[in-house]
Amino acid sequence: MKYLITSESVSEWHPDKMCDQISDAILDACLEQDPDSRVACETLATTWTVIVSWEITTKAKVNYTEIVRKTVKEIGYNETEACYNWDDIWVHLLINTQSPDIAQWVDTGWAGDQWIMYWFATNETDDLMPLSISLAHKLIRKLEEVRHNNTLDYLLPDAKVQVTIEFENHKPKRVDTIVISNQHRERVSLEQLQKDILEVIIKPVVGDLLDNNTILHINPTGRFVIGWPKGDCGLTGRKIIVDTYGWLGRHWGWAFSWKDPSKVDRSWAYIARYVAKNIVASWICERCEVQLGYAIWVAEPVSIYVDTFGTSNIKTEVIVNAIEENFDLTPAWIIETLNLKNPIYRKTAKWWHFGRDDVSWENTNRKEVFEKLI
Numbered sequence: 001m002k003y004l005i006t007s008e009s010v011s012e013w014h015p016d017k018m019c020d021q022i023s024d025a026i027l028d029a030c031l032e033q034d035p036d037s038r039v040a041c042e043t044l045a046t047t048w049t050v051i052v053s054w055e056i057t058t059k060a061k062v063n064y065t066e067i068v069r070k071t072v073k074e075i076g077y078n079e080t081e082a083c084y085n086w087d088d089i090w091v092h093l094l095i096n097t098q099s100p101d102i103a104q105w106v107d108t109g110w111a112g113d114q115w116i117m118y119w120f121a122t123n124e125t126d127d128l129m130p131l132s133i134s135l136a137h138k139l140i141r142k143l144e145e146v147r148h149n150n151t152l153d154y155l156l157p158d159a160k161v162q163v164t165i166e167f168e169n170h171k172p173k174r175v176d177t178i179v180i181s182n183q184h185r186e187r188v189s190l191e192q193l194q195k196d197i198l199e200v201i202i203k204p205v206v207g208d209l210l211d212n213n214t215i216l217h218i219n220p221t222g223r224f225v226i227g228w229p230k231g232d233c234g235l236t237g238r239k240i241i242v243d244t245y246g247w248l249g250r251h252w253g254w255a256f257s258w259k260d261p262s263k264v265d266r267s268w269a270y271i272a273r274y275v276a277k278n279i280v281a282s283w284i285c286e287r288c289e290v291q292l293g294y295a296i297w298v299a300e301p302v303s304i305y306v307d308t309f310g311t312s313n314i315k316t317e318v319i320v321n322a323i324e325e326n327f328d329l330t331p332a333w334i335i336e337t338l339n340l341k342n343p344i345y346r347k348t349a350k351w352w353h354f355g356r357d358d359v360s361w362e363n364t365n366r367k368e369v370f371e372k373l374i
Contacts, residue, residue, distance in 0.1 A: 006247070010160050013159065013227075015234025016235055019043035020239065020349035028343035029343070031342065040054045048090060050072070050089055050090070054258070056097065065091045069087070115265050121273070121281075124172055130248040142200075154187060154188040156185060158183040159183065175206055177214065179217040183224050243352050276290040278370060281364035282370035285308035288306065288312075289306070299332075318373055319370065
């Protein structure tokens with residue numbers, strides 16, 4: 001049986017990711033001074049304007065406008081040709097504090113809302129991420145690298161990538177299609193851009209998975225000079241599939257960026273990935289999806305569900321029992337175990353949250369819990 005799976009990634013300069021970074025840069029600034037900060041900070045970006053709103057309760061003294069401008073500048077929006085300039089944007093702040101009705105329960109370590117979390121891991125790649133999203137991320141990183149070092153100095157900030165993988169009997173076989181759209185300066189021809197991206201970006205990253213039948217769409221519209229946020233609005237939390245696993249599993253629908261770790265849709269997504277990855281790293285299955293269900297003002301999960309998609313000989317209830325016996329899964333335990341009160345979040349918003357080697361929830365230091373089940 002053959003089938004195709006497609007995943008997408010976007011650059012750090014994409015307007016939605018810019019908004020993610022602004023929100024998480026503000027979160028990091030608060031946590032750096034006050035680890036108990038409560039931050040729910042959403043950002044919207046449009047032509048020459050950034051609006052920051054929501055709830056922040058912190059002892060930290062933060063210049064929010066300065067953080068917005070600094071983040072936009074570091075991303076690379078520092079010239080009018082890129083359609084956005086950090087020094088010319090208008091920053092509008094709409095900041096409130098967290099509701100005391102919610103805070104009283106979160107302060108005691110209980111869940112501040114009801115949520116259902118899914119996470120997924122697969123042995124298709126070394127980082128236990130789906131191959132389609134892993135390659136899409138690598139292509140984006142390569143695009144950003146050659147822009148930063150001026151190898152392709154005509155590239156401008158905004159970029160999107162799609163990778164379609166052909167599977168046979170649930171095993172990835174080849175790259176079927178690659179779509180790359182990258183903002184560029186007026187002076188480069190489409191022919192030159194397509195040739196350079198194939199030789200400098202695609203071939204080094206994709207390697208042997210590329211064949212003569214792979215379909216390439218490089219800047220398929222023919223022109224991409226006007227980029228976002230001038231071309232479109234940016235909004236925090238709108239790239240949640242890019243941030244996760246690219247449609248290879250079910251998704252709960254909530255975002256990560258803009259929230260401190262007391263917000264369960266962030267911290268519990270991280271712990272669900274941590275559990276799922278350690279299960280797959282133990283080699284008791286090839287693929288694993290973990291669902292955690294939580295109720296408002298209740299510390300422990302109301303449900304734990306595991307699906308190994310027929311790739312394990314271990315009964316599901318045995319795996320669930322191992323999770324319950326070895327992972328506390330209360331908000332306080334999750335925050336402490338994964339060290340989530342540290343100012344680490346803008347780097348996750350810069351590209352993506354999973355399949356990287358510099359965050360605690362990607363560790364496989366608990367895989368022996370599941371290895372014992374074999």
